[in-house]
Amino acid sequence: MCCNDGWKGSTFRITQNLIDPYPEDNAPVEREVASLRLPSRHFQNKSIARGVIIGVEKATNLQDIAIVRTLLEAAKFQPIRQAVFFNGKLILSPTDLYSYRRAPVAEQMLTLVLDHTCLQDYRWQDKLLPYLSWAYVERASVCLVQVGAANARNELQAEKIIAQSILVPSINAAIEAEAGIATPLAHGLDLALQTLRHALQHGRSMIKQAMLVVITDGRGNIPIEASRTNRIIPPVGRKGVEDALQVAERVRGLEGVKTVLLNPKSRQYPEIPLELAKALGAKVVLIPEQETWELE
Numbered sequence: 001m002c003c004n005d006g007w008k009g010s011t012f013r014i015t016q017n018l019i020d021p022y023p024e025d026n027a028p029v030e031r032e033v034a035s036l037r038l039p040s041r042h043f044q045n046k047s048i049a050r051g052v053i054i055g056v057e058k059a060t061n062l063q064d065i066a067i068v069r070t071l072l073e074a075a076k077f078q079p080i081r082q083a084v085f086f087n088g089k090l091i092l093s094p095t096d097l098y099s100y101r102r103a104p105v106a107e108q109m110l111t112l113v114l115d116h117t118c119l120q121d122y123r124w125q126d127k128l129l130p131y132l133s134w135a136y137v138e139r140a141s142v143c144l145v146q147v148g149a150a151n152a153r154n155e156l157q158a159e160k161i162i163a164q165s166i167l168v169p170s171i172n173a174a175i176e177a178e179a180g181i182a183t184p185l186a187h188g189l190d191l192a193l194q195t196l197r198h199a200l201q202h203g204r205s206m207i208k209q210a211m212l213v214v215i216t217d218g219r220g221n222i223p224i225e226a227s228r229t230n231r232i233i234p235p236v237g238r239k240g241v242e243d244a245l246q247v248a249e250r251v252r253g254l255e256g257v258k259t260v261l262l263n264p265k266s267r268q269y270p271e272i273p274l275e276l277a278k279a280l281g282a283k284v285v286l287i288p289e290q291e292t293w294e295l296e
Helices: 002-019 067-075 078-085 125-137 169-175 185-201 224-229 239-252 271-280 290-295
Strands: 053-058 098-102 108-115 141-147 159-163 209-215 257-263 283-286
Touching (some): 067 098, 108 125, 108 185, 125 209, 125 257, 141 169, 159 169, 185 209, 239 257, 239 271, 257 271, 271 283
Parallel strands (some): 108 141, 108 209, 209 257
Antiparallel strands (some): 053 098, 141 159
8 A cells, every 4th residue: 555655656746747847947036136237327327447347348438448458359460460561560450449347336335323232122134134135236335333232342332344245244243243231322323424424425435325224222321422532421311312313413414315213112211212213314114022023
């Protein structure tokens, strides 16, 4: 009986293979199509020769000529050309010209301010994922500002990581860092402000648009002066929160920045993140608690 059942199973698999001999044609796509092509240029009419060289191609103009490749191409035809012109000099033809092919320069930037001290009981990764996906598809550069990470060199200061892509391993490692104790939120927002201001207003910068994502409950407990001097002068009180609000108002004045605040909605002082979002001019996205997420 067992042999008969096994034979029936084999027959079913053979029949199924005959009906659909190429199951890979119907397999779900497990990659992103956008990863196979370069991002479209949203702001520049033509590519500016500042990206990393990734090859050469036939030149369409006289900009960014690949000298060595052009000379090697011309050298192949010198016997024929010298036989015609007899001048003993290297003769170039427009068909010899090659230019460098360069990787596109990032036109957009994702700036992420991540408050590690408020995320222990929340499923915040799923709410952050759409913005990381946007940075990946658009090939945006990334600035990650860590606030209150356990591995911070100085617990009174936020730390900044700059990367050309969201795929840089240090970015993922920083996102997954454990939480510390202190929350220098005002200093973290100030680092983001300085980075955005330099990227958008610097004369030679290619960044034309930035996305600022802030994940915090707004309860900064380190005044910005303490972060700058590395010394806390009590009493602190609400000074850390007030400093964060003041910096946020300056961020709101930047042009070309879209801001989103991911709010864990803490039971303690739930009004603070809303005040911060208002100061930033940010859209608010709520992050549900761990238990609520799992029940849904």
